[in-house]
Amino acid sequence: MHPAYNLMRHVYGWLLLTPAAILLIAFTHYPTVATFYESLFSKGTAIRPSRFVGSANYQAMIEDPIFWKVLVNNLWFAAGTIPVSVALAITMAMLVNRSLPGRSFLRMAYFTPTILPMIAVANIWLFFYSPDIGLIDQILGWFGLPGHNWLGDPATVLPAIIVMTIWKEAGFFMIFYLAALQNLPPELEEAAKLEGASRWYYFRRVVFPLLMPTTLFVLVNAILNSFKLVDHLFVLTKGGPDNASNLLLYYIYENAFSYFDTNYAATLTVVLLTMLAIMALAQFFFLDRRIHYR
Amino acid sequence: MTGIEITHLVKQWGELRAVDDVSFTVDEGTLTVLLGPSGCGKSTILRMIAGLETVDGGEVHIGGRNVTRQDPAERGVSMVFQSYALFPHLNVRENILFGLKVRRVEPKERESRLTNAVRMVGLEALLDRKPAQLSGGQRQRVALARTVVANQPVCLMDEPLSNLDAKLRAEMRDEIHRLQRSLNLTMVYVTHDQTEAMSMADQVVLLKDGQIVQIGSPGELYEQPATDFAAQFLGTPPMNVLPIAELETQDFTSDGSCFLGIRPEKIRLADSGLAVEVSAVDYMGAETVLRLRHHDNTLMARIDGRTDAVPGDHLHIVWSREDVHLFSKEGIRLGDR
Numbered sequence: 001m002h003p004a005y006n007l008m009r010h011v012y013g014w015l016l017l018t019p020a021a022i023l024l025i026a027f028t029h030y031p032t033v034a035t036f037y038e039s040l041f042s043k044g045t046a047i048r049p050s051r052f053v054g055s056a057n058y059q060a061m062i063e064d065p066i067f068w069k070v071l072v073n074n075l076w077f078a079a080g081t082i083p084v085s086v087a088l089a090i091t092m093a094m095l096v097n098r099s100l101p102g103r104s105f106l107r108m109a110y111f112t113p114t115i116l117p118m119i120a121v122a123n124i125w126l127f128f129y130s131p132d133i134g135l136i137d138q139i140l141g142w143f144g145l146p147g148h149n150w151l152g153d154p155a156t157v158l159p160a161i162i163v164m165t166i167w168k169e170a171g172f173f174m175i176f177y178l179a180a181l182q183n184l185p186p187e188l189e190e191a192a193k194l195e196g197a198s199r200w201y202y203f204r205r206v207v208f209p210l211l212m213p214t215t216l217f218v219l220v221n222a223i224l225n226s227f228k229l230v231d232h233l234f235v236l237t238k239g240g241p242d243n244a245s246n247l248l249l250y251y252i253y254e255n256a257f258s259y260f261d262t263n264y265a266a267t268l269t270v271v272l273l274t275m276l277a278i279m280a281l282a283q284f285f286f287l288d289r290r291i292h293y294r
Numbered sequence: 295m296t297g298i299e300i301t302h303l304v305k306q307w308g309e310l311r312a313v314d315d316v317s318f319t320v321d322e323g324t325l326t327v328l329l330g331p332s333g334c335g336k337s338t339i340l341r342m343i344a345g346l347e348t349v350d351g352g353e354v355h356i357g358g359r360n361v362t363r364q365d366p367a368e369r370g371v372s373m374v375f376q377s378y379a380l381f382p383h384l385n386v387r388e389n390i391l392f393g394l395k396v397r398r399v400e401p402k403e404r405e406s407r408l409t410n411a412v413r414m415v416g417l418e419a420l421l422d423r424k425p426a427q428l429s430g431g432q433r434q435r436v437a438l439a440r441t442v443v444a445n446q447p448v449c450l451m452d453e454p455l456s457n458l459d460a461k462l463r464a465e466m467r468d469e470i471h472r473l474q475r476s477l478n479l480t481m482v483y484v485t486h487d488q489t490e491a492m493s494m495a496d497q498v499v500l501l502k503d504g505q506i507v508q509i510g511s512p513g514e515l516y517e518q519p520a521t522d523f524a525a526q527f528l529g530t531p532p533m534n535v536l537p538i539a540e541l542e543t544q545d546f547t548s549d550g551s552c553f554l555g556i557r558p559e560k561i562r563l564a565d566s567g568l569a570v571e572v573s574a575v576d577y578m579g580a581e582t583v584l585r586l587r588h589h590d591n592t593l594m595a596r597i598d599g600r601t602d603a604v605p606g607d608h609l610h611i612v613w614s615r616e617d618v619h620l621f622s623k624e625g626i627r628l629g630d631r
Contacts, residue, residue, distance in 0.1 A: 190346050195393030195444070196367030207394075209383045272461035 032273065036264040050263065057267040058129055067268070069243050070251045073158060077247060078226040080162040081169065086218055088166065089173035090211070094203075096174075097181045107178070114172040122235035125164045126151075129236075151237055154244035161232060161245055169225065173218045180214040181207070212291040216283060227272060248272055296357040296370070296447035296480050297322045298343065305338050307502075312338050315352070320497070322447075325471070329527070329621040336484045337479035339501075340450050343482060344373050356448055361585030372444040376453040378437040380425040387421040390439045404443075411442035414473065420508040431462045440474060449474070451483045455490065467494060487621040488528045492516070498522055506508040522553060522625035531558045531583055535621065541568065541588075555619035558583065561595035567612035572603050586611070 039057050044050030061067050096107045112119065128135045129150040137147035142235035150160045184207065192202040230249050233239055239254065240244030246254075249272065298320040305313035313335040320326040328336040332578050340384050341347040343354055345366035354360045361369045372393075380389050390411060394404045412418055415435040425433055434454065454470065455463045459538040474481045485491060491511045500515060506625045508520040512528075519525035519533070526532040535555045573592070574585035577600060584595045584603060595611060603609060620628040 136359060185377060185379065187375045187377050188381060190344075190366075191373070191375065191379035192392070192396070193346070194344060194366045194371065194373050195367075195396045197392075198398045206381055206383075 021101050035266045035269050035273075038263055039270050041263050043261045043263050053160055058266055059272070060264070062265055064245070066243055066251065070246045070248050073244070073246060074227060076158060077162060077165075077229070078131055078223060080159070081165045081226055082219065082222045085166045085169040085173060085222065086215065088170035088270060089218070090177050090208075092170065092174045093177035094207075097178060108175050110171045112171065113168045114175075116168075118168075118231040121168055122232045123234075123235045124235055129160055146231070151245075153239060154237060155242050157237055157241065157245040161236065161287075164232065164236075165226075165229065169222065173222070176214050176218055184210060212287070216287050220283055221286075222281055223283075224276060227276060298326075298448065298480060299355040299470040299484065300339070300343070300352070301355070302352035303339060303349065304355070305335065305347065306343060306350045312335050312504050316501075316506055317352070318497075318499050318506065320480055322480050322483060323477075324496040325474050325481045325494055326497045326499060327485060327495035328482060328484045328499050328501060329488060329495075330486065330507075331527070332486055333503075335499050335504040336486075336499040337452055339623055340373075340452055340484045343369075343448075343452050344371055344417055345369055351409045354508060369448075370446050371450055372441040372446040372456045373450040374434075378425075378433045378454075378457075379508060380433055380436055382425050385422050385424055385615075386417060386436050386439075387430070389425065389432055389436055390443055392553070393440065393444050405514075407443045407445070411439040414442055414476075415439045415469070426449055430458050431466060434458065434466055435469075438470065442473065447480055447495065449479045449481045451481065453484055453486070455485070455487070464627065470494070477546070490528070492528065500527065518627070519555070519619065520627050522555065522621045525555045525619060525621070529557060531594040531596065533557050534561075534588040534620070536588070536591050536593065540591065551625040553621040555621060555627070556613050556617060558594040558596040560613050560617040561593075561597075561611050563595075563597065563601070564610050564612040567610040570609055570611055572607045572609060574605055575601070584609075627628065 039241055040052060040054060041050045042048075042053045042056065082128050092110050096103055100106075108289065116124075131137060131152065132151040133152075134147075136150065147154065150156050189202060190204055192206060197205070227247075228249055229247055230253060233245060233247060233250045237245045239250050240266065243251075250274065252265050252268045255261045255268065300319070301317045303313055303316045304311065316335070316339060318326070328339060330336050336346060342349050343356075345361070345364060346373060349362050355361065356369055356371065381392065384392065387408065390408055391404055393409065399407070412421065415438050417432070418436050419440060420428065420432060425436070428436065434457075437454070451470070455466055461485050465560065467490055473479070474494075483494065484488070486491055487521075495512055497509065498512055498515050499509050504522055508515055508524045510518075515524060516528050519528065522535045525535060534557075535553050535554045538552060538554050568588060570586040570588045571592070572584055576583040576585070579598065582601050583596045584597060584601070586593050586595055586609070622628055
C-alpha cells in the first residue's frame with residue numbers, strides 16, 4: 001500500500017469521527033472527568049482558596065445524614081414508581097391495542113401527561129394536593145372526610161410525588177409497549193387460541209416474554225428518570241418538609257446553587273453517576289441473557 | 295365420524311361478500327383443497343372453519359356437531375399458518391408442546407407424543423433450537439409436528455408451502471400428504487397453486503369471488519372444467535379458450551357455443567389445419583411450449599421433445615374432436631363434442 005494513500009485513509013477516518021467525538025468529549029467525557037477532579041478539592045472562599053483534599057469530601061458525604069436520607073428517599077421513590085408505572089403501561093397498551101370505538105382518542109388521552117411540560121404538570125398537581133381548596137380535599141369534603149396537607153406532611157409528601165410521577169410516566173412507557181405489541185404477528189394469538197390458551201396464559205407465556213426487550217429499555221429509562229427528577233420537586237416541595245421529599249439530584253442542585261458548595265455537589269454527582277452506570281450495566285448483563293431479541 | 299360439512303356459508307366485509315353461499319362436504323380422512331386466486335375467499339372459509347372468523351350466515355358442522363358459534367379450541371381442529379406462527383422465544387420442543395401444556399396433558403403422555411411427532415417429521419436433532427435458527431423447511435416441520443401432537447381429527451392448512459422454494463415445496467407437499475394419510479386426518483388445505491391441488495387433493499373446491507366454481511376430484515376438474523375460468527386455472531400452460539367465430543374450421547355449427555377450449559398438450563403440428571404464427575418458443579427439455587398467434591388470439595401448444603420452429607414461422611395445427619371443450623358466451627360448459 002502506498003504510504004501517502006494509507007495516511008489519507010487515516011485522515012478520512014478521523015475526520016468522519018470528529019463531529020461525534022467532539023460532542024461526546026465536550027459534553028460527556030470531559031464533564032465527567034472534570035466533576036471527579038473537582039470532587040477532590042475543598043470548597044473555595046475569598047479567604048481560603050480551594051485546595052486538594054483527596055477523599056475528604058467523600059468522607060464528609062458518608063457522615064452527612066441528609067445524603068443518606070436523600071438516598072433512601074430515592075430508593076423508595078424508584079421502588080414506588082417503576083413497577084407500578086411499567087405494569088400500568090403494559091395494561092394500558094394492551095387495552096388500546098384492540099379495535100374499540102374511540103381508540104385513537106383513548107391512546108391520546110393516555111399519552112397526554114407525557115406531552116405536558118413538567119412544570120405545568122407540577123402546577124396541576126399542586127392544585128390537586130393543596131390543603132382545603134385542592135381537588136382531593138374538596139372531594140374528600142363531599143364525603144365528610146377531613147382534608148389533609150398532602151405535601152406538608154413528611155409522611156405523605158413522598159407518596160404524593162410518587163403518584164404524580166406514575167401518572168406522568170405510565171403514558172410515556174405505554175407508547176413503547178404499544179409499538180412492540182403492534183409488531184407481534186396476530187397469528188401467534190390465533191395459534192394460541194386454537195390450542196385453548198386463555199388470554200392470561202397467552203400473555204404470560206407469549207406476549208410478556210416477547211415484550212422483554214421493551215421492558216429492559218423502559219426499565220433503564222425509568223431508573224434513570226427516578227434519579228433525575230428535579231423539576232417537580234422544584235415546583236411542589238423544594239425537597240421539604242425536612243428533606244422528606246428530597247431526592248439525590250435535587251440535593252445536588254441545592255448544594256451547587258443554593259449553598260454554592262460546587263465541590264460537594266461534584267462529589268455527590270460522582271456517586272450518582274457511578275450508581276447509574278452500575279445499574280445500567282447490571283440490567284444489561286443480567287437481563288440481556290434472558291431476553292429474546294428478534 | 296369427523297367429516298366437515300359446510301352449508302350456505304357467508305362472510306360479509308362491509309359491502310363486499312367475501313364468502314357467498316358456499317356449501318361443501320369433506321369426508322373423514324380425506325384431503326380437500328380450497329383452490330382459487332388471491333381474494334377468492336378461500337382463507338376466510340378456512341378461518342371460519344377454525345373459528346378465528348365469525349360466521350355471518352350458514353353453518354359449520356364438524357363430526358356431526360354444529361360448531362358455528364363454538365370456541366376455536368373446542369372444535370377439535372389444529373391449524374398450520376402460512377407464517378407457521380411459531381413462538382419466536384420458545385425452542386422447538388416448547389413450541390411443539392405449547393398446546394399440550396395449555397391443555398394440561400400429563401407430562402409422560404406429552405413426552406411420548408413429542409417423541410413420536412418429532413420422529414415423524416425428522417426434527418430429532420433440532421429440539422433445542424429457536425425458530426430463528428431454523429431454515430424455512432425446518433420451521434414448516436415444527437408447525438407440522440405441532441399439529442401431529444395435538445391429536446386433533448381435523449387439520450386445517452393455510453397456504454403452508456408458499457414461503458418455501460420450489461424444491462422444498464415439492465418435498466414438503468409429499469410429507470404433508472403422507473402425514474395426512476398415515477394419521478387419517480380430515481384435512482382442508484388452502485392454496486392458490488394448482489400443482490399442489492392436483493397432486494394432493496381427494497377433492498378440489500375451486501373458488502372465485504367468494505363463490506364455488508366447481509367441486510370435484512382433480513381429474514374431474516381437469517377433464518371436465520365447468521367454466522372457462524376452471525379450464526384456465528388448472529393446468530400449465532392453461533387451456534386455450536378461443537372464440538369459435540374467429541376460427542376458420544367449420545367443424546362447429548353455431549349451436550350457441552361461442553368458445554372452444556383445447557388443452558395445449560392436445561395440439562399437434564400438421565401440414566394443414568389452423569394457420570398460426572409462432573411468437574415464442576420455450577424449450578423445457580422433455581417438451582417445448584410454443585406460443586402461437588392466430589389473428590388477435592394467443593394460444594399455447596405443448597410439443598414433446600424439441601422442435602425446429604423459430605419465432606416468425608408459419609405453422610398449421612390440428613386437434614382431435616374429442617379433446618375439444620365448448621363453453622357458452624358466459625363461459626359455462628356445454629357438454630363434450
